[in-house]
Structures are given as structure tokens and as C-alpha cells.
Amino acid sequence: MRAPDVNLNRRRLLIRGGIGALGASALPLAPWLAAAQQEELCVNGKAERTAKQTAGPFHLSGAPLRDDFRVDGMHGEDLTVRGQVLDVACRPVAGAVLDVWQADPTGVYDTKSFQLRGKVESDAEGRYQFLTLKPGAYGSGFVRTPHLHVRVQAAGLRELTTQLYFPEEELNAQDALFRPDLLMSIYKGYAGLSGTFNFVLEPA
Numbered sequence: 001m002r003a004p005d006v007n008l009n010r011r012r013l014l015i016r017g018g019i020g021a022l023g024a025s026a027l028p029l030a031p032w033l034a035a036a037q038q039e040e041l042c043v044n045g046k047a048e049r050t051a052k053q054t055a056g057p058f059h060l061s062g063a064p065l066r067d068d069f070r071v072d073g074m075h076g077e078d079l080t081v082r083g084q085v086l087d088v089a090c091r092p093v094a095g096a097v098l099d100v101w102q103a104d105p106t107g108v109y110d111t112k113s114f115q116l117r118g119k120v121e122s123d124a125e126g127r128y129q130f131l132t133l134k135p136g137a138y139g140s141g142f143v144r145t146p147h148l149h150v151r152v153q154a155a156g157l158r159e160l161t162t163q164l165y166f167p168e169e170e171l172n173a174q175d176a177l178f179r180p181d182l183l184m185s186i187y188k189g190y191a192g193l194s195g196t197f198n199f200v201l202e203p204a
């Protein structure tokens with residue numbers, strides 16, 4: 001029952017922080033989402049590290065560096081994910097590499113190639129962005145609500161492996177791995193879904 005509270009807090013932040021954040025961010029679409037989560041993360045110049053989660057069985061090493069993971073001919077809902085990589089002192093982390101993998105919209109992982117997988121690098125302000133398709137749920141005998149797997153690596157900081165979730169998914173409550181602090185802020189716009197999540201890495 002904690003998830004609805006988190007969502008509600010985020011909505012309040014969106015409303016309160018929206019106008020002022022518009023001019024302050026360089027993000028091209030829905031910049032207030034990143035700003036809202038930033039406001040939550042950084043208190044007095046400090047941030048809690050992002051929670052770790054299991055990598056699971058489907059990670060493949062060697063995913064290509066690219067910012068569009070979509071597959072020609074695969075139907076699904078476009079999902080742009082963006083945000084910032086920070087350290088626990090709320091400083092942007094440039095040059096962090098995010099390795100992303102996920103199920104396809106029907107809940108199936110491609111384990112023979114790199115469909116819906118890729119690596120992106122954060123820019124000088126720690127910002128990253130990638131375009132993919134919203135993953136489907138999966139599980140037999142257990143439930144995996146829709147999620148993205150992400151591994152973040154940056155020089156001098158501890159590697160982080162975690163998973164990102166979607167708000168207002170019915171299956172969140174049935175997934176034993178789901179954590180409300182790993183929810184993306186999601187905005188549905190003309191170009192599909194836009195998700196925001198800011199990662200916080202602790203020192204190595």
C-alpha cells in the first residue's frame with residue numbers, strides 16, 4: 001500500500017515545482033519530471049543512493065552503445081527514458097555508462113541478440129536518454145510487473161545494478177521485487193511514454 005503514497009507525492013511535486021523548473025532544465029521534453037524527482041532526491045546537498053536489485057538471468061554483456069533500442073517491425077508503446085546520474089553529494093556524474101536490458105512488449109527477453117538492449121553514456125551534466133518500447137509483464141508461478149533492468153558504471157563510484165518500475169501498474173502489488181522508490185515518473189504525451197529516473201551512485 002506504499003506505492004499510491006509515493007505517486008501522490010510525486011504529483012504534488014509536479015504541480016508545485018512545474019513552472020519554475022521549465023526554464024531551468026535543458027531536457028527537451030517534459031523537463032519538470034526530472035526536476036521534480038531531483039527535488040525529492042537532494043536534501044541539503046545529499047542524496048540517498050539508489051536501491052540495488054538483482055540482475056536476474058537475462059543480462060548479456062557487450063550490448064551496443066546507442067540511444068534507440070527499438071526493433072524494426074516490433075509493435076509496442078514508445079518509451080523515452082531520461083534523467084541524471086548523481087553521486088551522493090548530488091553532483092552530476094559525467095561519462096557514466098548505463099547498460100539497459102528488458103523484456104519486449106509481450107514479456108519475452110531476446111537472449112540471442114541485443115534487441116531492446118543497449119548502453120548509453122551520461123553527458124557533461126550527468127544526463128542520459130534512451131528510446132525503447134515499454135516492456136510487458138512476465139512470469140509463470142511468480143509475477144514480474146513491467147520493469148527495465150539497468151546497470152550503471154562510473155569511474156570512482158560503486159557499480160549499481162537495479163530495476164525501474166512504472167507507476168499505476170496493477171501487477172506492481174503482486175511482484176515481490178517491486179519497490180516504490182524505484183518508480184519512474186511517467187508522462188504520457190504525443191510521442192508515447194516519457195519516463196524519468198535519476199540514479200545516485202555511492203563511492204567505490
Ligand SMILES: [Fe+2]
Pocket residue numbers: 056058102103144147149
Ligand atoms: Fe526482468
